[in-house]
Amino acid sequence: MTPKQLRDACLALTGAGEEFPFDESNSVFKVAGKMFAISRLDGTPLRVSLKCDPDFAVQLRMTYPAITAGYHLNKRHWNTVVLDGSVPDDLVLDLIEDSYDLVVAKLPRREREKLQWRGVRERG
Template identity: 75%
Template sequence: MTPDELRNACLAFAGAGEEFPFDEANSVFKVRGKIFAISRLSGVPLRVSLKCDPELAVQLRSTFPAITPGYHLNKRHWNTVVLDGSVPEHLVREMIEDSYDLVVAGLPKREQVKLHWVGLSRGE
C-alpha cells in the first residue's frame, strides 16, 4: 500500500477528513472530530495507527509481527501497522474500516444518521 492509497482508503468514508494537528508531517484522519487513523505518510517504512477492538488487537499482534501496540497511543485500543507487505492489503483496508466504525459507533445517533452509517460492518 502506497501513501496515496492509504490516504484514499482513509478518506473514502462518509465524513472523513485529513488534518494536521500535531505537525505538517503527520496526517490525522478524523470523522466528526474523532481520530480513527494516524500516519506519517512520508515515513519509511509507511505505518498507520488504527483504533481496534481490544480482543482483536491482541489476536492481530500475535499473528502479524508488523502489527504492534499503538505508538504513543492507548495500547489496549490502538494498533500500529507497518505497511511492508507482510499484512495483506485487504486486511489493512478492513482494519481501517473497523477503526472508522468503532469511532462512528461512539458518536451520537444523530451524527450517525447524518453519515448514513448502518452499523458495524462485522459483528453487529
C-alpha cells in the same frame, strides 16, 4: 500499500477528513472530529495507527509481527501497522474500516444519522 492508497482509503469513508493537528508531517484522519487513523505518510517504512477492538488487537499482534501496540496511543485500543507488505492490503483496508466503525459507533445518534451509517459490519 502506498501513501496515496492509504490516504485514499481513509478519505473514501463517509464524512472522513484529514487534519494536521500535531505537525505538517502527521496526517490525522477524523470523522466528526474523532480520530480513526494516524500516519506519517512520508515515513519509511510507512505505518498507520488504527483503533481496534482490544481482543482483536491482541490477536492481530500475535499473528503479524508488523502489527504492534499503538505508538504513543492507548495500547489497549490502538494498533500500529507497518505497511511493509507482510500484512495483506485487504486486511489493512478492513482494519481502516473497522477503526472508522468503532469511532462512528460511539458518536451521538444525530451524528451517526448525518453520516447515514449502517452499523458495524460483521467480521467473516
